[in-house]
Amino acid sequence: MSESSYLLVDEKVLPEVFSKVIEVKRRLEEGTAQNTSEAVRAVGISRSVFYKYRDYVFPYSKSDASSIMTIQALLVDRPGVLMSMLSVFYDAKVNVLTVNQNIPTGGRASVSVSVRTGQMTGTVDLLLSNLLRVEGVLKIESISEKQ
Numbered sequence: 498m499s500e501s502s503y504l505l506v507d508e509k510v511l512p513e514v515f516s517k518v519i520e521v522k523r524r525l526e527e528g529t530a531q532n533t534s535e536a537v538r539a540v541g542i543s544r545s546v547f548y549k550y551r552d553y554v555f556p557y558s559k560s561d562a563s564s565i566m567t568i569q570a571l572l573v574d575r576p577g578v579l580m581s582m583l584s585v586f587y588d589a590k591v592n593v594l595t596v597n598q599n600i601p602t603g604g605r606a607s608v609s610v611s612v613r614t615g616q617m618t619g620t621v622d623l624l625l626s627n628l629l630r631v632e633g634v635l636k637i638e639s640i641s642e643k644q
Contacts, residue, residue, distance in 0.1 A: 505557060517542045518550045564615035565594065570608045570628065571636040574601035578633030579608060585627045590616045605635065 508516060521536040530536035537547050572578045579598065586593050592613040599607045617624065621639065628637045 514542060514546060515550065515554050518547055518554045519556050521547050522551065523556075564613055564617075565611060566614050566621065567609055567611045567640050568625070568628070569638045569640045570610065570634055572606045572608055573633040573635060574604045574606050575633055578631070579606075581631045582608075582628060582634055583610075585624070585631060586610070586612055589624050589627070590618050591624065592616070609640070 517540045520540045521530075521533070521542070524530040524536040524539065525533065530539060533544060533547065537544050570582065572582065579596075583593060583596070592615075593610060594613055595609075595611040597609045614621070614624075625637050625639060628634055
């Protein structure tokens with residue numbers, strides 16, 4: 498299985514079907530279509546085309562991309578530590594995008610968390626210090642921040 502690679506391409510040069518897939522997803526998310534069948538009929542594509550591309554076509558927003566941060570943490574291998582850490586993100590109104598945890602070794606687990614900070618309450622420094630206060634969090638480091 499090969500690793501995915503991504504391209505950022507201007508919508509104007511892509512086949513119209515990709516824009517229509519995004520429109521179907523928008524209608525479903527907003528509730529302006531009751532189901533997939535209704536949404537695809539409204540935009541003029543088949544259900545099979547929608548299902549073929551739905552997991553591969555996403556809208557891009559500069560503001561979304563400009564507020565993404567990745568944090569690397571070292572945690573004690575104990576139930577509830579990761580959940581407590583994730584609660585700090587929730588309390589700060591930070592949207593968790595991905596969580597990757599390595600298999601624990603020596604009683605410790607390395608975790609990276611990518612988040613969108615666009616709606617965050619407080620500062621990045623406050624978020625990092627609150628994460629460090631979680632029992633079982635040994636180390637926190639911001640490894641990438643785009644704002």
